[in-house]
Amino acid sequence: MPVADSPLFTPVTIGKLTLSGRLIKTATAETRATHDGFVTPELLQFYIPIAKGGTPLIITGNIYVGLDGKSAPRQVGADDDDKIPGLRQLADAVHAHGSKIFAQLNHCGRQVVPQFAGVSEAVSASAVKELVTGTLPRELSLREIQAIIANFGAAAARCKQAGFDGVQIHAANGYLMSQFLTPHTNRRTDRYGGSFDHRINMLRDVFREIRSRVGADFPVIIKMNGSDKLPLRHGLNTDELVRVAMVLQKDGADAIEVSVGHYESGMPMVHGTFARCLRNMVGGAMRYLPWVRRWGFRLFWPLFALLFDVLWPRREGFNLRYAQAFARELSIPVICVGGFLTRAAMEAALARGSCDLVSAGRAFIADPLLYRHIQHDEPGPRCVDCNACIGHLGVQPVDCYHPAVRAQKDAMLARLT
Template sequence: MATANSTLFTPIRIGQLTLPGRLFKTATAETRATLDGFSTQAVIDFYSLIARGETPLIITGNIYVCRDGKSAPMQLGADDDDKIPGLAKVVDAVHAHGGKFFAQLNHCGRQVIPRFAQSPVAYSASDVKDLLTGTQTQALTVAEIQRLVGCYADAAERCQRAGFDGVQLHSANGYLLSQFLTPYTNRRTDEYGGSLENRSRFHRQILEAIRVRLGPDFPVIIKMNGSDWLPLRDGLKTGELVEAAVVFERAGFAAVEISVGHYESGFPMVCGTFELCLRHMVEGSMSYLPEPRRTLLRVFRPLVTLASNLLWKGRQGYNLDYTPQFKEKLSIPVICVGGFRTRDAMEAAIAQGKCDAVSAGRAFIADPFFYRHIRDNQPGPHCVDCNGCVGHLGAQPAECYHPSVKAEKDAMLAREAA
């Protein structure tokens, strides 16, 4: 085990929690729960494997805080007390291997295909149609916003009761909290729209409600964009998002994880190749789109694949384009997600002061022992950024769908079980 002088394996504090290393499992939708949002043995097995790899911190896939915030079938929920026993079993499995576990809390907002999520309505900050899915949204009233503040606080309390070590609010990638922050999707003229102070009010009220319930020591972190990546639309640039992060730190968030983009942006959040990804989408979640959009996607899939491959080529640490500006202004930990695959790249990002920690998703799907293998300089299945797993999210379980990488993963797990 060669970890001497490595910045990647030094302790880091998030609030009152001390973690032994700085490579985390970021949130990826598991697509393993029941249709009603209850945990299953498949969810337990998914996270137990990653915990067995000695991963210091695991963040769940997005957990819906209320039924109208659900984004897809087979998504975990924390919308009712009856979910607590199942969530507790998942937490216990992670804790049995010494891992720390955060629940990512989310409301999908306008980025929902109602028929896919079996949702009668899509809520957002304003009634701005989603150009990718064609979903027409309904602007939340102030009373409905206050209801959702309570839903987030209720969900956080349930997660604490289930044994989670902290929660993460999902305010990246164009979901509801991101929709409130972004002027393109927030055109309100009341106390939740206009200035940054107003557009961040929803976030701050949620955090305050959680603090009232759970006290000052329960870690609450936030995931947000480093850039909205919305050309020709009124999306937020890095400097404006840094200003928002300063507001969030002042409000009491314990760390920030930096991602990029909305659904309308395309694929800047999962750089790589997209032939397998788009084929799986056409067969899965996108098959629930209105017929004209399904037809367009089927007909133009080769062209969309070519354009995506050119625009979003795979590279390590692509959100390091943004994190140094956050590091400059924040004293809380800055976590960078985005294509990390090698120890050298992760160590350099931290050693050069571009971030305090890194997180990965697809790499852990390909190799649940990714952390241990990186730490001990051992070989393991290596994600090739084909994004087959991304294409299946919400329709099939989060799994490696690249034939040779999956075969290597299966062989590794068979050896581990022998």
């Protein structure tokens, strides 16, 4: 399909921001900040090539809004005004090449190994143990909830001051906002738990606080699950999550990005093959798990890898069935993430009306010039969905760790500079 006829390269509006195309870079944890959360040249080096490739919108890896919500080492923070100069460097570096950039704001809640992340304890909506990590969080008090809400608002204001084009609230994948939405992780009986209307209050209050701090014209979008994928537990299904999105749209959200699953779900949020991923985890973040889980993973990761290969095989657009349910009910743009690699799959998703934009993470890690290459039908490094990059998160800087693909990428970037 010629570029002129492709829906992938037509403009789209998020709030009052117009993007030049409909393929964007989704959030991917970076492990490239300083240990106390400041932007580094190493972080800029990751994003500049993606901007040089003409990517219409880049969404950063999750940025913590307070130290209690930090999820991993070397994570970027927006928890204090001293972070603003570095965040401005990042925004300016992306803008210099014509791309837009949103900051993804997050609090990890119970999905953390405190020793690994360097935090004193885990907190959540309720004291429900995280089965993968073995972390038992402490239930947040009402006063602490109000402090977290204020932290989200202050972090968003700092990102706006630093020159970002918008922010994304991370309410997917089992992080704190998701923990408040999901009955399995929210057993509260106050205004933040119990009924549907109470469980959405945390996310709504965070959104309203951010909106009050950044104004009506600054894009605020939400990343949320299309399904919690929590069998034998009380997770949310697609209809319930669409209902959440409809409330957020009424509150003034500018777009919804659709993902899937919690940590406890396994690996439905990436798909592909998992031997490299789990082997890297065993030598990385899993070293900090409680000893029973640590040795269990060390002994049985090859079996887990075989099982995961069967459960979550490589497939493009694996969240489209969820995104389509959101697109039917919402008038704001719906973004679908989920294994996209090829122009054909992206164009088909848009042409069917399953979503308004597609987002990719691992594909941009393998090929930072992905947008340019797809737009001009040029060859480039192609992600093979080995998930080795996922296995290194929090331990090694985000990058492609498949030897053959990495060699192609390095050669390409050498020519670029």
